Amino acid sequence: xxxxxxxxxxxxxxILTIKELRDSFDHVMRFHAENLNVxxxxxxxxxxxxxxxxxxGHLFRAGYDAVxxxxxxxxxKYAKAMDGHSNEAITAVYKEYFEHVPQLEALATKIAxxxxxxxxxxxxxxxxRSYLKTAEEVAEKCKFGLAKVPLIVDxxxxxxxxxxxxxxxxxxxxxxxxxxxxxxxxxxxxxxxxGPAADPNLPAVAKTPPVSPSNKSKP
Numbered sequence: 516x517x518x519x520x521x522x523x524x525x526x527x528x529x530i531l532t533i534k535e536l537r538d539s540f541d542h543v544m545r546f547h548a549e550n551l552n553v554x555x556x557x558x559x560x561x562x563x564x565x566x567x568x569x570x571x572g573h574l575f576r577a578g579y580d581a582v583x584x585x586x587x588x589x590x591x592k593y594a595k596a597m598d599g600h601s602n603e604a605i606t607a608v609y610k611e612y613f614e615h616v617p618q619l620e621a622l623a624t625k626i627a628x629x630x631x632x633x634x635x636x637x638x639x640x641x642x643x644r645s646y647l648k649t650a651e652e653v654a655e656k657c658k659f660g661l662a663k664v665p666l667i668v669d670x671x672x673x674x675x676x677x678x679x680x681x682x683x684x685x686x687x688x689x690x691x692x693x694x695x696x697x698x699x700x701x702x703x704x705x706x707x708x709x710g711p712a713a714d715p716n717l718p719a720v721a722k723t724p725p726v727s728p729s730n731k732s733k734p
Contacts, residue, residue: 516577519584522592532580539573542566578643579630582650586626589657590619596664604670609663615656622653 520528546566549559556562597605597612605612629646 516581519581519588522585522588529580529584532577532584535573535577535580539570539577542570542573546570575643579646582647583626583630586623586650586653589654590623593619593657593660596661600667601671603674604667608666608670609660612660615660619653619656622649622656625649626653 516528516532519532523529543566546563549556549563549566626646626649629642629649
């Protein structure tokens with residue numbers, strides 16, 4: 516619970532964990548109230564066992580909720596830390612990123628399935644340890660990625676001008692060059708198709724009428 520509070524972005528306690536602890540203590544108080552009561556109920560022993568069973572179940576649920584808080588906090592920090600950095604920097608410094616992301620998604624699905632099947636009073640220490648092991652896998656991958664953030668920031672800082680030029684070329688220079696090349700090609704194709712255009716500033720050339728056979732000079 517203490518670790519979950521420390522990792523929480525707002526440094527707040529998980530209200531669900533506190534609720535489960537309160538419910539557990541409520542069942543413990545009912546157990547002691549029955550034991551200390553002079554007038555016992557008819558099913559006193561069964562009632563006390565039931566209260567202890569419920570108290571333990573709520574403690575397990577508090578443990579699950581605390582682990583949930585740790586997992587969520589790590590994933591939120593991880594996502595925020597990776598946001599805003601170039602793919603080039605992440606690829607150069609943190610090559611495992613593209614393996615860790617799908618692995619984290621698979622672990623999240625596994626955690627969700629485990630949470631769906633848990634029930635108050637039906638859990639064991641083995642169940643909680645299995646759940647905790649999966650959460651530790653998420654935490655280790657997130658911590659590994661968080662440790663790479665300073666190197667990613669440094670890479671972006673050292674290569675920002677180069678990346679800016681490359682992106683500028685992709686966004687403006689290449690499209691303009693492509694448009695100019697396309698215009699030249701269209702012009703050449705059109706000129707070949709219709710022939711050279713007549714210049715209106717040149718004097719008109721008189722056409723020579725064709726000579727008929729009757730007008731030919733006789734030898």
